[in-house]
Amino acid sequence: MDCFQMRKIATSVINFLGTGILLFNVSCNQEHAFDCAKSTGEILQVEKVVTPFHYVILEDNIDLVVKNGTDNVATVEAGKNLMPKIALQSQGDTLIISNRNTCNWLRNFKHRITVSLTLPEDAVSLIHRGYGTINSSDVLQVDNLTIYSLDAGGNIDLQLNAGIVIAYSNSHSFIQLNGRADNLDIWMHKGIGRVFAEKLKAINCHVKHEGSNEIRIFPVQEGNVEIFASGNVVYYSEPLTMSSNIKGTGKLIKK
Incomplete structure (x- = not known):
């Protein structure tokens, strides 16, 4: 038996096993089978009332657009057939946004699933665990904002006027921050992610860099930088004081 025949047999076996596994999964889970078969459908916008929150957890392939305001309504934009399983679940002061549809990788998301959400102005934490994006529709006025990118694949881009x-x-996400803040604290805990905050004028700025990519900042009065790995920290300002503790191969660079 030559190599060509062996490859042909191997391919046939793989195709047979793949078909068998697919049929088994479909027969064992009719709900998932229906999800795989359904199309996105007509694009709709649906408003959903949410209870007051201070934490937002974003999961799956949903894009989140945040804004200021006083209403407790989120607007969900998605295909008609997907809409029933776009979940906005409240648990205490936490809002969890997720896509419970399965077989999402089979669909063409020319029209992405988007949730527009009004944030409180006192304190809020955005916890990104999915592979959608987080953007602001305008300048966010917020006293205390915490951003977590936890093994996420989606990027974050925010315009801020913050305390x-x-x-x-x-993660490997790209975080971009613009505007102004009284205090900015960045912690890159390993990973290849980037934080570009050179367009966020922060009165005081502290960076702890344990990653391998670049962090950019614009401290106005005081900057404090700790580097423990190979990633560089670049600052684009003339702060009154700049201190550093460099124990890795990364560098503190003035632009």
């Missing part, structure tokens, strides 16, 4: 901003990432 305290804390950004934590252990």
